[in-house]
Amino acid sequence: MSSRNVLYKWSIDDKPVKVDKWDGTALKNSLDDSAKKVLVDKMGFIESHHLMDGRLIICTIAVAFAMFALVWDYLKPFPLSRPILIICVLAYFILMAILTVYTSYREKGIFLVALDKDAAGVDPDNVWTVSSYLKKYDDIYHLIIDYKDGKKRGLRTANFKHSVAKFFDDNGVLSYEIYENELKLLINSLMSEKKDK
The missing domain is CATH 1.10.287 (Helix Hairpins)
Structure with missing residues (x-):
């Protein structure tokens, strides 16, 4: 299924991720890992290890x-x-x-560079770069997704910033549904821009 033709829908069916809600690094890493899982495992992009x-x-x-x-x-x-x-x-x-x-x-906080390969193998790869940061003693999680079209149409960026409390309950369990919806908004907005051009 090509990313050029479809706005993706997915769900994560794994067991819940539980972290110490007072550990900022653990919170950030679990959110980063979830974003990586969605792009690589669910959407089928290929992770690039060049960085x-x-x-x-x-x-x-x-x-x-x-x-x-x-x-x-x-x-x-x-x-x-x-x-x-x-x-x-x-x-x-x-x-x-x-x-x-x-x-x-x-690197600037980049935790994933994913390649969206052309199905026919003719066009260059589209590159998705995902970075994030969570300042020490702060609860605001910033996620930035950069999309570079392989046909050199330029770089497009989408981002969000939310409190980690939006994604974790009182016990430190990650709510995938809420986090997925935020990722969908970012990724689908970039794909919609791509489709319109």
């Missing part, structure tokens, strides 16, 4: 510098290994700074 791959490449290079310093220091003990150790330590901290910039300005 995570970038982070893994930076971390792998940093660990390689640390391991090289360890081996070099073992083969040529400290006084001889001093210049190499200095280079490796500096390289490690520079890479950690690059990683911080990457996660802050490139």
